[in-house]
Amino acid sequence: MRIEERRYTKADHFRATGYVLKTMKVTFKGAIRATKNRPCTILYPWEKLLYPDNFRGRPGIVLERCIGCARCAKECPNQCIEMVTIELPDKGKVKRPQVNLGRCMMCGNCAEACPTNAMIVTPEFELCSYSRGGLIFDPVKLQHPHKAGYEVNYSFALLSEMNAGGEIKTYAKNDNSVHDTIVLDGAKCISCSRCAKTCPTGAIEMVETGEVNPKTKKPIKQPKFDNTKCVVCEQCVDVCPKSALSVKEVL
Amino acid sequence: MSNLYIELTNFTEWLLGLVAALLDWTKLGFLSDFGDWLQTAPVVDFVSTLLVAVIFLITAMMFGLCFIWQERKTLGRFMDRRGTQVGFLGFFQNFADGIKVILKEHIVPKDSDHLLFELAIFAYLASTFMLFGCIPYSDNFYVIDVDLAVLLGIAIFAFGPFSILIGGWSSNNKFTLIGGMRAAAQLIALEIPLLLCIVSVAVLTGDLSFVGVVTWQEENIWLIVPLCIGALTFFIAAIGESERIPFDLPEAEAELVEGWATEYGDVRWGLQMASDYFRAYILCGLFTMLFLGGWAGPEFIWAEAWYLSKTFIVFFFFIWVRAATVRIRTDQILKLGWRRLLPLAVVNLLIAVALKVAGVF
Numbered sequence: 092m093r094i095e096e097r098r099y100t101k102a103d104h105f106r107a108t109g110y111v112l113k114t115m116k117v118t119f120k121g122a123i124r125a126t127k128n129r130p131c132t133i134l135y136p137w138e139k140l141l142y143p144d145n146f147r148g149r150p151g152i153v154l155e156r157c158i159g160c161a162r163c164a165k166e167c168p169n170q171c172i173e174m175v176t177i178e179l180p181d182k183g184k185v186k187r188p189q190v191n192l193g194r195c196m197m198c199g200n201c202a203e204a205c206p207t208n209a210m211i212v213t214p215e216f217e218l219c220s221y222s223r224g225g226l227i228f229d230p231v232k233l234q235h236p237h238k239a240g241y242e243v244n245y246s247f248a249l250l251s252e253m254n255a256g257g258e259i260k261t262y263a264k265n266d267n268s269v270h271d272t273i274v275l276d277g278a279k280c281i282s283c284s285r286c287a288k289t290c291p292t293g294a295i296e297m298v299e300t301g302e303v304n305p306k307t308k309k310p311i312k313q314p315k316f317d318n319t320k321c322v323v324c325e326q327c328v329d330v331c332p333k334s335a336l337s338v339k340e341v342l
Numbered sequence: 343m344s345n346l347y348i349e350l351t352n353f354t355e356w357l358l359g360l361v362a363a364l365l366d367w368t369k370l371g372f373l374s375d376f377g378d379w380l381q382t383a384p385v386v387d388f389v390s391t392l393l394v395a396v397i398f399l400i401t402a403m404m405f406g407l408c409f410i411w412q413e414r415k416t417l418g419r420f421m422d423r424r425g426t427q428v429g430f431l432g433f434f435q436n437f438a439d440g441i442k443v444i445l446k447e448h449i450v451p452k453d454s455d456h457l458l459f460e461l462a463i464f465a466y467l468a469s470t471f472m473l474f475g476c477i478p479y480s481d482n483f484y485v486i487d488v489d490l491a492v493l494l495g496i497a498i499f500a501f502g503p504f505s506i507l508i509g510g511w512s513s514n515n516k517f518t519l520i521g522g523m524r525a526a527a528q529l530i531a532l533e534i535p536l537l538l539c540i541v542s543v544a545v546l547t548g549d550l551s552f553v554g555v556v557t558w559q560e561e562n563i564w565l566i567v568p569l570c571i572g573a574l575t576f577f578i579a580a581i582g583e584s585e586r587i588p589f590d591l592p593e594a595e596a597e598l599v600e601g602w603a604t605e606y607g608d609v610r611w612g613l614q615m616a617s618d619y620f621r622a623y624i625l626c627g628l629f630t631m632l633f634l635g636g637w638a639g640p641e642f643i644w645a646e647a648w649y650l651s652k653t654f655i656v657f658f659f660f661i662w663v664r665a666a667t668v669r670i671r672t673d674q675i676l677k678l679g680w681r682r683l684l685p686l687a688v689v690n691l692l693i694a695v696a697l698k699v700a701g702v703f
Contacts, residue, residue, distance in 0.1 A: 115666040122420045122665075132423040 144240060147199045148216040149228075150190055151235025154179070156209035158291045159186045160324035163201035163210050169194045172201060177230055187230035192218055202243040206265050206322035211241035250342050271323045272339050273316050279335035282312045286327035286336060294320035295327060345482040346394060354390040355381070395475065398485050402474035405650065406620040407436045412654060413619070413661050420665035443612030451605050455512035462509030463603075463610045469501040470617040470624075477627045478552050480637040480645035491551045492540055495628065499583070502621070503529040506592065510602035521601030524672060525585070525592035531679030532582035532589075538687035539576040542569055542694035543632045546703060556636035562703055566633040572690035573633045575683050577659070580629060582675065584622040587664035589675055593618075596669075626656040 125131075133140065142148075150163075164172040171194035174186040188201070188210070202210045213235045220226050235241075246261045249269065253259055262269050277300075287295040297312040304311055314327075314336075328336045362377030379385065411426075411433050418425030426432035450456055476495035478484030488494060503526045510522020543565060544550050547558040559565055566573045582589035593601030603614050630636055630652040637645035670678070697703060 111663075111667055114668075115662060118420050118666040119662065121422055122416075122662075125419045125422045130419065130423045134424070134427070 142214055142216075146214050146216075147197050147212045148214045149192055149195065149197065149212075149218060150199070150201050150233070151211045151213040151215075151241070152188065152230060152233045153209045153211065153237045154187065154230060154234055156207045157187055157230075158207055158209070158322070160206060160291045160322055161186070161188070161326060162204045162206060162322070162324050163188050165325070166200045166204035168198060168200060169196055171195045175229065188233070189227065189229045190233055191227045193223055193226040199243050202241075203245060203264075205242075206324070208242040208244075208265075211235065211237060212243060213241060265322070267319045269341055270318075270321070271341050272318060273321065273323070273325075273327060274337050274339045275314060275316075276335045276337070277313060279333045280313050281333055281335075283332060284312065284314070285330050285332065286314050289326045289330045291324060291326065292320045292322055294318075294322075346397075346484070347390065350393050350397075351386060351390045354386050354393060358386060358389065394485055398474055399471060401479075402477075402620070402623070403616075405653075406616060406623050408654075409619045409623050409626075409657055410436055410616070412657060413664075416658060416661045417665055420662070440612060444609050446608040446611075449605075449607045451514060454514045454605065458508055458512035459605070462505050462512055463606055463614060465505035466502060466509065467613050467617055469498050469505065470620050472498050473624045474620070476552075477624060477631070478636075479649050481553050481556070483646055484553075487551055487553050489551050491553075492544070492555070492628075492632075493550055495624075496537060496540065499621075499624070500533060506602050509606075513602075513605035515605055517598045517600075517604045518602050521592050521594070521598045521604070524594075525602055527672070528582060528585075528589060528591055528675050528679070531676050532579045532683065535575050535679065535683035535687040536579040536583060538684070538691055539569075539572040539579070540632065542572050542687075542691045545691070545694045545698055552631050552636065556631060556638060559635040560638040564633065564635040564638075568697055568703075569633065569690055569694060571686055571693065573629070575686045575690060576629060576633065577656075579679075579683055580625040581660060581663060582679070584625050584660075585618060586622060586660060588667040588670060590669060591672055591675060594669070622657065622660060623653065626653045626660065629656050 159174065161174050164170075164174055171191040172188045173191070175189045176184055177187050178184055179187075190201075197212075197216075199212045202208075202212050204210075215235070218226065244264050246263050248259050248261050282297070284297045287297050294317040295314045296317065298315045299310045300313050302311045303309065323338065325338060328338060358380045362380050365373040365377035365380075368374075411431075414435065415425035415432060426435040428435040428438055450459060473495060475485040476491055476498065478487060478491075506525040506529075507522040510518040510520075510525070513519075543555060546565065546568070547555050549555055549558060585592050591601075593603065595601075598604070600611075603611055606614060627649075630649060634652050634656070636652075637649040639645070639648035
């Protein structure tokens with residue numbers, strides 16, 4: 092609808108058309124249209140709007156793919172994702188994300204951050220519940236059948252390649268050849284091997300450096316990172332007691 | 343006497359005869375005397391009048407409810423949406439609302455004038471219900487047909503602003519007081535053009551009873567043709583009199599909470615809200631009767647149906663105006679009433695007099 096800019100003068104007070112007759116004409120046209128076809132409103136509980144293919148409803152999870160890296164929980168802007176321990180038949184006790192949908196704003200960042208595309212966005216939006224507890228979806232309840240297109244993908248280019256002026260390649264999400272890397276400060280490492288135990292993908296292996304501890308006469312082990320397996324979940328960085336690990340961003 | 347009265351008198355005689363026979367069957371002397379007294383003419387007249395009144399009240403209230411339903415659905419289409427959806431085509435919304443207001447608590451403000459507060463709303467409702475009795479549906483279906491029926495109806499109608507002012511003042515609330523004042527100012531400003539239009543009708547038809555006016559229109563012409571200016575004036579003034587949207591200052595939801603009825607709760611508020619529609623129904627009926635030939639029409643349906651369908655069409659125009667126009671200020675309403683509608687009504691009266699003097703009708 093067009094909004095006309097118009098100044099009303101005193102002469103307009105004597106003119107019925109602008110105030111009454113014109114508006115009556117406009118509304119009558121609208122009423123005829125709404126009666127002949129149908130009103131623009133829909134009868135919601137019985138009829139539903141068609142949602143677009145890329146509609147982002149509540150997050151869902153494909154439990155077989157999830158590796159428990161907790162990147163979704165780190166990424167969530169509303170901090171509604173929490174890693175809880177559940178018992179899976181084939182994997183035993185593992186940590187999987189639980190989503191508080193009362194806080195969720197359906198941004199889909201969790202699905203974007205997921206390295207294995209286990210976290211997906213589903214078209215479900217009817218999330219009414221009689222209690223707040225009913226809105227906290229544990230990993231089992233969060234499950235949703237996967238369909239192509241539910242996962243959130245993106246591609247990126249490297250800043251260094253742009254600055255170099257050469258060919259700019261675009262990389263897909265989770266391209267193992269180019270991603271951030273974990274760097275070890277060997278002087279700080281105390282060989283506790285907690286990082287290797289925490290790693291959800293088994294990308295860390297404790298290898299001997301060749302040196303021997305002068306007190307215990309045992310060989311010193313330090314973590315070695317397999318960058319093709321690493322998903323940069325940074326759990327090893329968090330768990331390191333001496334802050335020996337840090338993330339080196341790929342630029 | 344209308345056919346309704348005759349049939350109901352027969353029914354009452356049969357009913358009271360039945361009661362008298364039952365009392366006679368007890369073989370008690372004083373009860374038999376009572377049964378004989380029940381069959382005398384005054385008692386039969388009284389009971390049949392009561393029955394007519396009850397029938398009229400119920401039918402008029404049902405049509406008033408139909409008006410609320412019509413407004414909800416039609417206004418919905420004007421606003422590109424569906425109206426209410428409760429029950430069959432949304433008709434049971436009124437009953438749901440009615441049950442809701444009946445279940446509400448009866449609240450009287452602490453510092454209000456209790457007696458006037460309780461009485462004012464009943465004065466308003468009583469004047470509305472009395473108006474039902476003044477409007478005939480056809481020459482066979484009416485309560486009273488006195489010679490000055492139009493004048494009687496308008497006199498009862500003029501009682502409304504009085505009770506509104508009393509109710510607004512006795513609530514001891516600034517919103518209700520302002521609403522009452524506005525109602526009084528607006529209704530008086532618009533009532534005079536309304537009355538002058540009716541005077542022009544009386545000049546042309548030479549009759550002030552509805553049956554006489556409608557009979558005249560059946561014989562000659564619908565009065566909307568010679569008195570089109572008067573019909574327009576009457577229409578605008580009627581919208582203002584029924585306090586509907588372009589002129590809804592007494593009940594200005596945006597400024598005055600609920601206007602003069604702010605402090606009224608429970609079923610009194612429900613009846614006040616419904617009686618706005620009853621009054622709109624009565625004004626539509628008046629317009630139909632005075633300008634659209636009342637129940638006059640081809641005889642393939644009943645006369646009552648003609649009257650009601652015309653009334654519903656007039657109310658459609660009420661709704662249309664509501665959907666199309668914006669609310670106006672108090673001073674604009676008064677200016678419209680005194681400086682535009684009053685001269686138009688006088689011009690209309692002159693036309694009526696000229697037509698009468700020239701001997702056209």
